[in-house]
Amino acid sequence: EVQLVETGGGLVQPGRSLKLSCVASGFTFNNYWMSWTRQAPGKGLEWVASITNSGGSTYYPDSVKGRFTISRDNAQNTLYLQMNSLRSEDTATYYCTRGGSEWGQGVMVTVSS
Protein backbone atom coordinates (compact mmCIF):
# COMPACT_ATOMS: atom_id res chain seq x y z
CA GLU A 1 0.00 0.00 0.00
CA VAL A 2 1.31 3.41 -0.99
CA GLN A 3 1.73 5.76 1.95
CA LEU A 4 2.87 9.38 2.04
CA VAL A 5 3.30 10.90 5.50
CA GLU A 6 4.02 14.61 5.83
CA THR A 7 5.55 16.23 8.90
CA GLY A 8 7.08 19.54 9.86
CA GLY A 9 4.15 21.90 9.80
CA GLY A 10 3.26 24.43 12.43
CA LEU A 11 2.97 28.11 13.30
CA VAL A 12 5.75 30.36 12.02
CA GLN A 13 6.23 34.12 11.91
CA PRO A 14 6.30 36.00 8.62
CA GLY A 15 9.76 36.09 7.11
CA ARG A 16 10.89 32.94 8.87
CA SER A 17 11.60 29.48 7.44
CA LEU A 18 10.13 26.01 7.75
CA LYS A 19 11.02 22.64 6.25
CA LEU A 20 8.43 19.99 5.45
CA SER A 21 9.21 16.30 5.03
CA CYS A 22 7.28 13.50 3.37
CA VAL A 23 8.23 9.89 4.00
CA ALA A 24 7.11 7.54 1.25
CA SER A 25 6.51 3.80 1.46
CA GLY A 26 4.83 1.05 -0.52
CA PHE A 27 6.46 1.85 -3.86
CA THR A 28 9.87 2.34 -5.44
CA PHE A 29 10.41 5.98 -4.55
CA ASN A 30 13.22 6.71 -6.98
CA ASN A 31 11.04 5.71 -9.94
CA TYR A 32 8.61 8.59 -9.52
CA TRP A 33 8.44 12.33 -9.90
CA MET A 34 7.06 13.89 -6.73
CA SER A 35 5.23 17.13 -5.99
CA TRP A 36 3.86 19.42 -3.30
CA THR A 37 0.40 20.94 -3.63
CA ARG A 38 -1.23 23.26 -1.10
CA GLN A 39 -4.71 24.38 -0.11
CA ALA A 40 -5.37 27.57 1.79
CA PRO A 41 -8.20 27.35 4.35
CA GLY A 42 -11.52 27.12 2.53
CA LYS A 43 -9.86 27.57 -0.86
CA GLY A 44 -8.90 25.45 -3.86
CA LEU A 45 -5.78 23.54 -4.78
CA GLU A 46 -2.52 25.20 -5.84
CA TRP A 47 0.50 23.33 -7.19
CA VAL A 48 3.68 24.36 -5.36
CA ALA A 49 6.63 22.35 -6.65
CA SER A 50 7.69 19.22 -8.55
CA ILE A 51 10.91 17.26 -8.77
CA THR A 52 12.08 14.58 -11.18
CA ASN A 53 12.77 11.07 -9.92
CA SER A 54 16.53 11.67 -9.87
CA GLY A 55 16.18 15.10 -8.31
CA GLY A 56 18.01 16.63 -11.24
CA SER A 57 15.25 19.03 -12.22
CA THR A 58 12.75 21.05 -10.21
CA TYR A 59 9.75 23.20 -11.13
CA TYR A 60 7.89 25.98 -9.30
CA PRO A 61 5.12 28.50 -9.92
CA ASP A 62 6.05 32.17 -9.75
CA SER A 63 4.28 32.51 -6.39
CA VAL A 64 6.99 30.51 -4.59
CA LYS A 65 9.95 30.58 -6.99
CA GLY A 66 13.09 31.80 -5.22
CA ARG A 67 11.58 31.21 -1.77
CA PHE A 68 10.74 27.46 -1.78
CA THR A 69 13.06 24.58 -2.62
CA ILE A 70 11.92 21.02 -3.29
CA SER A 71 14.44 18.23 -2.81
CA ARG A 72 14.56 14.51 -2.18
CA ASP A 73 16.67 11.82 -0.58
CA ASN A 74 16.08 8.63 -2.54
CA ALA A 75 18.09 6.58 -0.07
CA GLN A 76 15.71 7.65 2.71
CA ASN A 77 12.53 7.63 0.55
CA THR A 78 11.92 11.19 1.67
CA LEU A 79 10.71 14.32 -0.09
CA TYR A 80 11.35 17.79 1.31
CA LEU A 81 10.05 21.31 0.92
CA GLN A 82 12.25 24.09 2.30
CA MET A 83 10.16 27.23 2.68
CA ASN A 84 11.94 30.54 3.25
CA SER A 85 10.71 34.12 3.58
CA LEU A 86 7.26 32.86 4.49
CA ARG A 87 4.25 35.12 4.00
CA SER A 88 0.74 35.08 5.40
CA GLU A 89 -0.52 33.94 2.00
CA ASP A 90 1.55 30.75 2.36
CA THR A 91 -0.81 29.62 5.13
CA ALA A 92 -2.26 26.34 3.89
CA THR A 93 -2.38 22.59 4.18
CA TYR A 94 0.53 21.18 2.22
CA TYR A 95 0.13 17.82 0.49
CA CYS A 96 2.87 15.54 -0.76
CA THR A 97 1.78 13.83 -3.97
CA ARG A 98 3.03 11.10 -6.25
CA GLY A 99 2.15 12.19 -9.74
CA GLY A 100 -1.32 13.21 -8.66
CA SER A 101 -2.43 9.63 -8.14
CA GLU A 102 -1.47 9.42 -4.47
CA TRP A 103 -1.76 12.10 -1.81
CA GLY A 104 -0.63 12.32 1.77
CA GLN A 105 -2.93 13.39 4.57
CA GLY A 106 -1.50 16.90 4.50
CA VAL A 107 0.31 19.09 7.02
CA MET A 108 -0.85 22.53 8.14
CA VAL A 109 1.41 25.55 7.91
CA THR A 110 0.27 28.79 9.52
CA VAL A 111 2.23 31.97 8.91
CA SER A 112 1.26 34.60 11.45
CA SER A 113 2.81 36.94 13.96
Add this chain to the structure above:
Amino acid sequence: DIVMTQGALPNPVPSGESASITCQSSKSLLHSNGKTYLNWYLQRPGQSPQLLIYWMSTRASGVSDRFSGSGSGTDFTLKISSVEAEDVGVYYCQQFLEYPLTFGSGTKLEIK
Protein backbone atom coordinates in the same frame (compact mmCIF):
# COMPACT_ATOMS: atom_id res chain seq x y z
CA ASP B 1 -0.32 30.12 -17.58
CA ILE B 2 -3.18 27.85 -18.61
CA VAL B 3 -6.39 28.95 -16.92
CA MET B 4 -8.88 26.26 -15.94
CA THR B 5 -12.52 27.35 -15.58
CA GLN B 6 -15.09 25.08 -13.95
CA GLY B 7 -18.86 25.29 -14.09
CA ALA B 8 -21.26 25.05 -11.18
CA LEU B 9 -23.82 22.36 -10.41
CA PRO B 10 -27.53 22.97 -9.74
CA ASN B 11 -27.25 21.79 -6.15
CA PRO B 12 -28.58 19.79 -4.49
CA VAL B 13 -28.69 16.94 -6.99
CA PRO B 14 -31.30 14.25 -6.24
CA SER B 15 -29.83 10.91 -5.28
CA GLY B 16 -29.88 8.57 -8.26
CA GLU B 17 -29.80 11.36 -10.82
CA SER B 18 -26.82 12.05 -13.05
CA ALA B 19 -24.56 15.10 -12.72
CA SER B 20 -22.17 16.65 -15.21
CA ILE B 21 -19.34 18.97 -14.27
CA THR B 22 -17.72 21.10 -16.93
CA CYS B 23 -14.17 22.38 -17.19
CA GLN B 24 -12.65 24.61 -19.84
CA SER B 25 -8.97 25.29 -20.47
CA SER B 26 -7.52 28.46 -21.99
CA LYS B 27 -5.22 26.35 -24.19
CA SER B 28 -5.68 23.00 -25.85
CA LEU B 29 -4.53 20.15 -23.62
CA LEU B 30 -4.28 17.75 -26.56
CA HIS B 31 -0.64 16.80 -27.06
CA SER B 32 0.86 15.71 -30.37
CA ASN B 33 1.12 12.22 -28.89
CA GLY B 34 -2.67 12.01 -28.98
CA LYS B 35 -3.13 12.23 -25.22
CA THR B 36 -5.09 14.95 -23.43
CA TYR B 37 -3.34 16.12 -20.28
CA LEU B 38 -6.32 16.55 -17.95
CA ASN B 39 -7.02 15.06 -14.52
CA TRP B 40 -10.18 15.06 -12.42
CA TYR B 41 -10.09 14.86 -8.62
CA LEU B 42 -12.67 14.54 -5.86
CA GLN B 43 -12.03 16.01 -2.43
CA ARG B 44 -14.52 14.67 0.08
CA PRO B 45 -15.14 16.77 3.20
CA GLY B 46 -12.16 16.63 5.54
CA GLN B 47 -10.14 14.39 3.22
CA SER B 48 -7.22 14.67 0.81
CA PRO B 49 -8.02 14.89 -2.89
CA GLN B 50 -8.46 11.61 -4.74
CA LEU B 51 -7.62 11.08 -8.41
CA LEU B 52 -10.69 9.99 -10.37
CA ILE B 53 -9.77 10.39 -14.03
CA TYR B 54 -6.50 10.93 -15.90
CA TRP B 55 -5.69 11.48 -19.57
CA MET B 56 -9.18 13.08 -19.72
CA SER B 57 -11.06 9.78 -19.83
CA THR B 58 -9.14 6.99 -18.06
CA ARG B 59 -10.53 5.98 -14.68
CA ALA B 60 -8.01 5.66 -11.88
CA SER B 61 -7.65 2.34 -10.10
CA GLY B 62 -10.59 1.50 -7.87
CA VAL B 63 -12.81 4.34 -9.14
CA SER B 64 -16.45 3.46 -9.75
CA ASP B 65 -17.57 3.13 -13.36
CA ARG B 66 -20.29 5.67 -12.51
CA PHE B 67 -17.57 8.26 -13.19
CA SER B 68 -16.64 9.03 -16.77
CA GLY B 69 -14.58 11.75 -18.41
CA SER B 70 -14.90 13.14 -21.91
CA GLY B 71 -14.13 16.21 -23.96
CA SER B 72 -12.15 17.87 -26.68
CA GLY B 73 -8.88 19.80 -26.46
CA THR B 74 -10.30 22.66 -24.40
CA ASP B 75 -13.74 21.59 -23.17
CA PHE B 76 -14.17 18.75 -20.74
CA THR B 77 -16.94 17.01 -18.82
CA LEU B 78 -16.94 14.75 -15.80
CA LYS B 79 -20.17 12.78 -15.66
CA ILE B 80 -21.42 11.02 -12.57
CA SER B 81 -24.23 8.65 -13.33
CA SER B 82 -26.65 7.94 -10.51
CA VAL B 83 -25.10 10.11 -7.79
CA GLU B 84 -24.76 8.65 -4.32
CA ALA B 85 -24.15 10.12 -0.89
CA GLU B 86 -20.45 9.17 -1.06
CA ASP B 87 -20.01 11.43 -4.11
CA VAL B 88 -20.46 14.57 -2.01
CA GLY B 89 -17.49 16.91 -2.10
CA VAL B 90 -15.60 19.28 -4.35
CA TYR B 91 -14.46 18.23 -7.80
CA TYR B 92 -11.37 19.74 -9.42
CA CYS B 93 -9.98 19.56 -12.92
CA GLN B 94 -6.24 20.01 -13.45
CA GLN B 95 -4.04 20.39 -16.49
CA PHE B 96 -0.65 18.75 -16.54
CA LEU B 97 0.36 19.64 -20.08
CA GLU B 98 2.80 22.30 -19.00
CA TYR B 99 4.20 24.11 -15.98
CA PRO B 100 2.84 25.73 -13.95
CA LEU B 101 0.36 22.95 -13.28
CA THR B 102 -3.01 24.57 -12.74
CA PHE B 103 -6.34 23.56 -11.20
CA GLY B 104 -9.87 24.73 -11.71
CA SER B 105 -11.49 26.52 -8.79
CA GLY B 106 -13.60 23.49 -7.90
CA THR B 107 -17.22 22.44 -8.25
CA LYS B 108 -19.21 21.47 -5.19
CA LEU B 109 -21.64 18.56 -5.33
CA GLU B 110 -24.42 18.28 -2.79
CA ILE B 111 -26.92 15.44 -2.72
CA LYS B 112 -30.64 15.66 -1.93
